[in-house]
């Protein structure tokens with residue numbers, strides 16, 4: 001039986017070059033493809049995800065990563081899983097499997113939960129198509145959100161431009177196009193400024209242990225023709241002290257009701273240094289990354305990843321092969337908390353698709369209400 005799959009993305013001019021996730025018109029039904037981020041920056045390989053298992057594996061292995069992107073891939077993963085089995089037990093099982101894959105970024109639970117809620121009241125036979133349509137809607141919404149967030153962030157950053165020198169931004173991890181369906185969150189304002197011919201340069205934290213800055217942020221910025229310089233994670237404080245950073249902007253994986261921010265481990269230290277040096281510290285946050293069900297950052301689950309990511313590094317050898325090498329003496333233990341929490345008090349502003357808001361309960365509650373109202377009106 002051929003199923004009809006409406007809800008394919010409507011692309012705008014210029015979108016494609018910044019897309020990390022594409023729908024593919026596979027027979028008998030569409031699938032998705034995405035850049036394999038475990039091969040970057042050395043190899044640009046698109047992988048086809050045709051099943052729930054493919055999507056789950058891609059998220060767990062970090063072929064795809066970044067809060068909004070794992071949300072979108074999770075949504076498609078649930079839709080693909082429902083093509084095989086769409087009864088209530090399968091719906092619950094598939095949902096739980098996806099949500100458990102990466103615990104800190106709330107976008108995954110949000111997107112998968114949104115698809116589940118959309119189809120739960122439908123007849124089993126109608127679920128797969130409806131889930132696919134909802135996944136496409138989530139992906140397209142991510143593109144729109146990030147474009148708007150980029151405009152607002154660029155307006156904010158423009159105020160820091162001084163004559164005769166480029167705007168100097170520092171960022172941590174990767175919150176660019178590779179972390180989203182398109183444009184990125186923290187890097188969306190940078191892309192906007194660059195498109196508007198505002199000279200901008202980016203200090204890129206390498207972001208141990210997985211080096212998302214050195215391998216992913218540096219890759220996407222340099223491909224876009226934006227000047228960037230990779231620095232060791234520990235260099236940011238000294239750069240700020242020397243007056244070489246006009247603003248720090250980072251993404252986030254979850255923001256609690258009081259404005260505390262979970263993001264890639266090391267973010268907190270950058271926020272402390274920024275406060276000490278009087279450098280504005282901005283957090284780019286699409287509304288699906290808000291989690292008002294958690295009162296404060298201490299309630300956010302912090303993903304603990306394999307110690308091997310700390311004891312070893314992956315890179316390219318002189319022969320061009322991608323290899324892993326050991327850094328730490330045999331038998332010495334390592335710990336690998338993958339995220340940290342930056343207290344709201346250190347955040348200058350949260351940049352959203354609706355404009356900048358304060359990192360406080362009142363502003364975030366108003367933002368969540370506005371985003372929910374817009375979503376209701378759009379559906």
Ligand code: MRU
Pocket residue numbers: 065066067068105172173174175176179180184185186212250251252253263264338
């Ligand atoms: O472990 P990762 O690579 O998924 O962590 C990504 C980050 O911490 C990003 O800063 C965050 O997801 C925001 S992405 C727009």
